[in-house]
Amino acid sequence: MRAGVSERVVEDEIKALALEKFGVTTHWHRRIVRSGPNSITTAGDHPPVRDIEAGDIVYLDLGPVFEGWEADIGKSYALGDDPRRNALVAELPRQFDKVQRHFRGNPDITGAALYDFAVKSAEDAGWKFGGVIAGHIVSEFSHSQIPGPKDLTRIYPDNPEPMSRPDGNGRPRHWIGEIHLVELDGSFGGFYERLL
Numbered sequence: 001m002r003a004g005v006s007e008r009v010v011e012d013e014i015k016a017l018a019l020e021k022f023g024v025t026t027h028w029h030r031r032i033v034r035s036g037p038n039s040i041t042t043a044g045d046h047p048p049v050r051d052i053e054a055g056d057i058v059y060l061d062l063g064p065v066f067e068g069w070e071a072d073i074g075k076s077y078a079l080g081d082d083p084r085r086n087a088l089v090a091e092l093p094r095q096f097d098k099v100q101r102h103f104r105g106n107p108d109i110t111g112a113a114l115y116d117f118a119v120k121s122a123e124d125a126g127w128k129f130g131g132v133i134a135g136h137i138v139s140e141f142s143h144s145q146i147p148g149p150k151d152l153t154r155i156y157p158d159n160p161e162p163m164s165r166p167d168g169n170g171r172p173r174h175w176i177g178e179i180h181l182v183e184l185d186g187s188f189g190g191f192y193e194r195l196l
C-alpha cells in the first residue's frame with residue numbers, strides 16, 4: 001500500500017504476489033482494496049476506483065482458496081500519522097478479540113445476538129459499526145453450494161439460529177468474524193477479519 005497508485009493497481013499486485021509466493025490461483029471472492037472515503041464501504045458495494053492518497057486508511061479484503069478450502073482475511077493500514085486514523089486501525093483487532101471471546105464463551109449464541117454484541121462493542125469504544133454483517137461461514141470451496149437458507153450462514157440480525165449448529169450438509173460450521181469500524185462523522189473506516 002502506498003500513495004499515488006490506484007486501488008486496482010494494488011489489487012493486481014496482490015494477485016500476482018499471492019500466485020508467486022503461495023501458488024494461489026483461485027479466489028472465492030474478488031480482491032478488495034478500499035482507501036480514503038471508500039473505506040466506509042462494504043464488500044457488497046462498488047464505489048468508483050480511486051487513487052490512494054497520503055494520510056488515507058487502506059483496507060484489504062482477500063478470499064484466497066488453499067487446497068480447496070476458503071480463507072478470508074481483512075486488514076487495515078493507516079498511511080501517515082493522523083491520530084484518529086491510527087486509533088481506528090489499532091482498535092480493529094481489539095474489537096475482533098472481544099467478539100471472538102464472546103463467541104467462544106457463549107457456544108449457543110445466535111448470529112443475530114453476536115451481531116448485536118459487535119455493534120454495541122464498537123459503539124462503546126467510540127466508533128460506528130459499519131458492517132451489514134459481522135461475519136459469515138467459510139468451508140470447502142464453495143460455501144455458497146451448501147444447502148439451506150443463506151441467512152443462516154451470516155452473522156447478522158436475520159440469523160436467529162445458534163452458530164454452533166451444523167451446516168446444511170451436517171458438518172460443523174467455520175465462522176469468519178468481520179469488524180468494520182467507521183468514524184462517527186462517516187469520513188473514513190477500517191476493516192479487519194479472521195477465523196473466529
